[in-house]
């Protein structure tokens with residue numbers, strides 16, 4: 129088992145550290161940043177349906193649902209196609225409306241999640257085109273889809289998903305950029321810029337991973353919290369949700385993810401000197417707004433722990449603890465910003481003595497409805 133873990137204490141840690149490679153593998157052979165091309169044969173076949181889609185519906189569960197949420201922000205920005213992100217279990221049971229011109233993107237690491245599988249079968253019966261973004265080759269969801277793209281992240285053993293998430297984001301971003309470019313909703317200049325930003329992700333993820341000792345220190349400082357809040361805006365809002373999910377899955381600390389502004393409509397009532405509030409506060413178009421949200425927490429004596437862009441002294445000054453990550457375009461940043469979220473949850477779970485690879489009550493894939 130020690131060999132399988134490649135010298136790491138847990139599969140989860142190994143998989144977190146594999147991400148520069150898994151993202152690279154996912155982009156390899158598809159993304160040519162210099163030539164300005166994205167090649168994805170299983171998407172290419174449905175490029176017409178995608179570019180003319182009236183609506184795209186992302187269907188998933190758990191962490192894969194969070195990938196869908198990031199993709200909603202990206203797709204709407206670069207393709208101008210309305211996107212809905214649905215929990216598979218909610219979608220399938222409510223007699224969903226599927227119109228001509230709707231394209232479904234099913235996102236699943238295992239390709240075996242029962243609700244996601246039935247949801248796409250329901251949509252298929254209603255005439256929708258189904259594209260799968262799946263990790264496990266030949267899995268049920270991969271087979272039930274008309275087309276799609278594999279995430280090529282390799283087997284994921286840790287129950288809490290990590291490397292599958294960043295690979296899903298890499299694939300979904302490539303699909304969005306390709307469609308946006310074909311449609312012309314993305315300018316040539318912005319397209320080329322984003323291809324280059326995508327190309328740089330493996331290296332930036334490797335840099336983010338170098339913060340591990342700092343993150344471990346922060347983890348030991350906050351491991352006895354009973355509740356926590358994760359906040360972010362825009363592209364970083366789903367990253368906050370994912371951070372909260374990771375923490376509750378493996379440390380059993382109650383964690384709530386929220387849009388940073390919406391926090392005023394409820395969660396702010398929980399803030400006191402004991403509450404850690406984790407901000408995903410890297411530089412983006414909402415940055416000033418996020419800084420004022422951080423101030424609001426400080427004013428109520430909450431503890432602010434922030435993921436900030438390298439060199440952002442203004443953000444660091446507002447936080448009790450900071451974790452720096454390399455700056456990336458806001459569309460691309462979630463793949464980098466989620467790394468500290470994963471490590472934080474990992475180190476808190478481990479410091480509490482829990483079995484982070486097999487957290488209580490959770491299954492790697494939920495094959496029952």
Ligand code: G6P
Pocket residue numbers: 189190191192235236237238239240241244287288289490491492493494
């Ligand atoms: C379970 C796993 C999660 C995963 C979710 C969806 O809850 O514990 O890590 O995100 O299922 O699984 P899928 O294989 O469909 O991505």
